[in-house]
Amino acid sequence: MVRYAELKGLYEIEKTIGCGGFAKVKLATHVATGEKVAVKIMNKTGLGDDLPRVKLELKALKSFSHQHICKLYQVIESETHFFIVIEYCSGGELFDHIVEKNRLSESESRTFFRQIVSGVAYLHSLGYAHRDLKPENVLLDKDQNLKLIDFGLCARPEGGMGSPLYTSCGSPTYAAPELVLGKKYLGPEVDVWAMGVLLYALLVGALPFDDINIDSLYKKILSGKYAEPPFLSAESKRLIASMLQVDPKKRITVQELLSHPWLTLGILDPVDYTSIDLRKYDKDCVDVMASYYNVNPERMWRHLKKWKYDYHTATYFLLLSRKKRGAVLRLVSLPGQLHLKMRLE
């Protein structure tokens, strides 16, 4: 078991839960709270010119605070590695959930899809586009709530969401026609297309455009033609068709999705994408940490509200999630010298 000195005493690494490119994700325990976390470990040397993507993902993750976006807790940077501590989702990938059930009922798809739209609408409201939405990038937490991950390709075009992006990115299967054609495109429109592919995958249990040969896959995407199984309701077909519109100008917008009849069927209110801001002052959590570090709450909060994404930020967010669960708020004592070293500077 490779020991990472930077995590010693703070996180206990358990096992690898994901591998990809120059990163791997491990399940770990945040020692002070005993809560499970995911640690994305990136080897800097291997990253090369992908380093800016990591910086971009970190900048994006630090500005997100939403119930359907995987929460960033801490960032540790060493000479050779990045350790990105993120919310652990114990339900695995939405992709595997769909495969397991073959396809989901319209009502289960609606519950999930409302959460995806809520997360994406929140991203867009902050001026970000995800640009790599796919079932593998949507995780389930222990309560079957969906969380978006992998913001390495997200974009925040300088001129706001109205200005075109050019970099073709993401996986072709979920790529919109304008992306495939290498034309200039708008992030939000590309995300809506990918959400159309996601909704199709939920309802049908297959992909609308699929082919092992990349060229015939592109042809299928550009044709905008896909199979409509008989079990799909008319309303489902209409919604999918409005998202898988080849012409981005004709494609439904996220704002229209929020109150679309299919999404609000039997639920009445439109999708709520406002975030539950986790950056609020929570007396219980601040007090528990203040007494743990033997400082007064004001001093504790003065450090916390800088949101340095240090160990204290992680402890605070994890205590908040414990409180939300109704679990007791307590901190286990770290080994003495570490505890003192961790004192608030």
Ligand SMILES: Cn1cc(Br)cc1C(=O)Nc1[nH]nc2c1CN(C(=O)N[C@H](CN1CCCC1)c1ccccc1)C21CC1
């Ligand atoms: C698959 N699985 C099964 C169980 Br049970 C829990 C999980 C699981 O992955 N849980 C989990 N919680 N939090 C995370 C994860 C995975 N995870 C991830 O960020 N996972 C992605 C998965 N991407 C999908 C397409 C390409 C890579 C990843 C990125 C780089 C390297 C490895 C994995 C985070 C940290 C945000």
